[in-house]
Amino acid sequence: MVATDHVSAIFADARAVHADALRLLDSGDIRDAAEKAWCATKRATDALILARTGAEPEISSDTSRGLLRLAGEDGNISSLVGRYYSRQGILHGTCFYLGICEPASEVHRRILQTADYISDAARLAGYSDAA
Numbered sequence: 001m002v003a004t005d006h007v008s009a010i011f012a013d014a015r016a017v018h019a020d021a022l023r024l025l026d027s028g029d030i031r032d033a034a035e036k037a038w039c040a041t042k043r044a045t046d047a048l049i050l051a052r053t054g055a056e057p058e059i060s061s062d063t064s065r066g067l068l069r070l071a072g073e074d075g076n077i078s079s080l081v082g083r084y085y086s087r088q089g090i091l092h093g094t095c096f097y098l099g100i101c102e103p104a105s106e107v108h109r110r111i112l113q114t115a116d117y118i119s120d121a122a123r124l125a126g127y128s129d130a131a
Helices: 005-026 030-053 060-073 078-097 104-124
Strands: none
Touching: 005 030, 005 104, 030 060, 030 078, 030 104, 060 078, 078 104
């Protein structure tokens, strides 16, 4: 694991972006809340990759490849893969870009459970106490 303040800062950013998602969700803006939750997911994944490899992904495809590579090396990380792609497809692609946020209960659940994704990524990065 790479010990760096930057990893903690990225996890803090992921939590702040997720808090924004929750505020948007509370105000009834599910579409923008979905995008914020996706961004929080990506940031947490970037932090995990940085902590494990020492290199921060530059673009989204680097994040996706990095997560798959880490999952191949550590079976514990594989639990994040489906959750990551679920958020990418449903929150980012279908809800935000296409504007199809149905069923709303599924979008809502994924937005809320992004907090668990961030916590799990932080734990797997060795930053479980990052707040």
